Amino acid sequence: MADPVFKQKIRRKLIQIAAFGFTNCHAGNFITGKLYNGKFKEFCTPGLNCYSCPAAAVSCPIGSLLAVTGRADLKVSFYVWGFLLAIGAVLGRAVCGFLCPFGLLQDMLGAIPLFKLRLPKALTYVKYVILGAFVIVIPTVLVIATGKSAPLFCKYICPAGTLEGAVPLLLTHEQLRDSAGALFWLKAGILVLVILGCLFVRRFFCKLLCPLGAVYGLLNKVSLYHLTVDKSKCIDCGRCAGCCPMDVDPVKHPRSAECIRCGACRAACPAGAITIGFGDGKKRAGTEEAAEA
Template sequence: MKINKISLKRLVFLIFFLFIFNAYFFSDIFKHIPVPVLNCYANPTATFACPIGTIQHFLVVNSFSFLTIGMILLVGFFIGRMTCGWACPFGFVQELINKIPLPHIRPPEWLRYGKYLFLLIPVVLLPIFWVDKSGYSVTYFCKICPSGALGAGIPQVLLHPEFKNLLGLQFVAKMSILAFIVIAVIFNNRFFCKYICPLGAMLGAANKVSMIQMKLDIDKCVKCNRCQSVCPTDIKIYEEPDSPECIRCMECVKVCPTKCISVGMKKF
């Protein structure tokens, strides 16, 4: 398959950030700082903190992470969900898995709302309201996060085999969820990003107001759907250029036969 310039550039960025976010030697300096991608804090090589884990942690201790929320708002305002397409390690892994040549399955569109439920319930509500007798809660989304299972669960068990027995059913459940996501991604690219990811839900909400925008010359568009055929999140850009599903990967820009898609700054 021929790799276009945007695909190659994005591949370089994804590999670069995969290294940066897992540069073990710098973890002592930066690991308390969240970045706008899913890369589990418990990963032995992780350089930074996961924003979703950080938000839950502060809610569990009845506090508020101004740094994390501020970072998400700032990134969202400038580039929207672009970090999902150009920097997220777990998104990158999903795209690699999806290269397996099997038929594509398209679930119902309403399932995309699932990520908002995951953001609301296990990330926000459960850590606040579901507490034990001593008044403590836990980071519920972290308990089921497949990114954490891949980046932290497996490496930690390989380094410390005794952890597997200590975690028991929780480890089995988490690995089962990861296996389901891997299988789902084979048939539907970025399945987790589209239907589950709470960080994608937060950043996607900023797509309509972010400074970086996908632009469409509707008069040139012939609705050939080539944009959808290369889109990791399976959207038709001509229906909603500032869709919260768009990860600003720009793959559609290169393949558009009429060159009606572009990237530019939002006019306020």
């Protein structure tokens, strides 16, 4: 029988690769540098994936949110906020663990065998400041005051946009290279810092900077897809907390805003005390036991 930790890793990786492939199914456009311009671009992907990426088939929710907020006739995006609330209420940060293309890239960087550091908990609140300032407050104030606003998070911070959008487009469009000024180099610096961060801190960008993770993290408190710990089975071995890529102790905080529902803790638990799913944990555990018997 296969090792449950290995099985869990393979299953999650296959889902991540499928989500990455679906979100970026126009990979041939990397050669021509053209963007896909079909109807699927009307829809958002749940994860972070730049819509100016030549391979992108769907739109980034943060980019879309800021595109609508920046228009004086709209100012706030009901469509994207509704999408984020609906997805978050069902899946919470399982989106980060399974569906986000930038999450997969971070996992790949994190898999490089170097020593890993824990980020101080206080720094995990930075992403809420970024969500509040760069995605909600400043763009809204600017559009009310001046009639327009730039997509601030995308413009000044987003490393996914630099990696997936700016770099391939600069490589394929000679005429764009004159536009690569101080702002581009600032963003390239952020991208390099994020890549270095991901080598030494697992899911560095998710923990520290991602505004999408901040939204889904808040919804983790109520999301239908959730983690349950049966404390009557728990033997307090600490393996779950030790293997968590997000530095969560699932026994103490099963609804943590940081938990990406990756299932590493469930696979590592020798007592079968942890379940993840949509229903009641006890009922699921009973079903699994019956299926095994």
